[in-house]
Amino acid sequence: MFPATFVSAQGTGTQPEPAKQPEGDKPKSDEKTEDKPKEEAKLVYVKMKTSMGDIVLELNHEKAPITVKNFMNYVDKKFYDGTIFHRVIDGFMVQGGGFTEDLKQKDTEKPIKNEWRNGLKNRRGTIAMARTNDPDSATAQFFINVVDNARLDEPVSGGAAYAVFGRVVSGMDTVDKIKGVQTSTKLFANRQQMGDAPVKNVVIEAVTRMTEEEGKKAAETKPEPAKKE
Numbered sequence: 001m002f003p004a005t006f007v008s009a010q011g012t013g014t015q016p017e018p019a020k021q022p023e024g025d026k027p028k029s030d031e032k033t034e035d036k037p038k039e040e041a042k043l044v045y046v047k048m049k050t051s052m053g054d055i056v057l058e059l060n061h062e063k064a065p066i067t068v069k070n071f072m073n074y075v076d077k078k079f080y081d082g083t084i085f086h087r088v089i090d091g092f093m094v095q096g097g098g099f100t101e102d103l104k105q106k107d108t109e110k111p112i113k114n115e116w117r118n119g120l121k122n123r124r125g126t127i128a129m130a131r132t133n134d135p136d137s138a139t140a141q142f143f144i145n146v147v148d149n150a151r152l153d154e155p156v157s158g159g160a161a162y163a164v165f166g167r168v169v170s171g172m173d174t175v176d177k178i179k180g181v182q183t184s185t186k187l188f189a190n191r192q193q194m195g196d197a198p199v200k201n202v203v204i205e206a207v208t209r210m211t212e213e214e215g216k217k218a219a220e221t222k223p224e225p226a227k228k229e
Contacts, residue, residue: 047210054170067129120165126166182199
């Protein structure tokens, strides 16, 4: 999945130059998941352990209940563990959560309803769902904005924008490391060539729940300044 004008990650052929929109995978079923979200706290915290450092996310269940429920369902099933950031564009976003280290796409649950009208904006450090041109096609793939991407808040094909559902509260330095990795075009297991793929895999080793106390403590902890040589 990628943000607004991208060719689907499930498609075939060579990926064109980035059209500056996140795209997602095409789920097995076109049926949208609109179940009533289970009770979660207004703010939910998770730690994303990557091969380049940790990222702590604060997810806004109050404003994006369907999206947060969906994301946490994948977290609880350990779906994201061992996946990669497969698309990295400095000056735009980093996208992951859909492919394994051997570049195979994972099967997903049903797509969800797009909650883009929740008041949350695609600003630097926010996390949003990637999707295809179908507004209600988001499944597992997500992206983290590395700059303010106001255009992703504007409705595009299908009359919808990209749904933000949380933000990075600790580890933005890790996100900035990821955005700066060397990228190239890779041939994925589905025989699709995709550009903007890190030359060396950036692995999401594990995504786990945190308590509210742990999340808030992480948010208050400032990274240590770089040591002088």
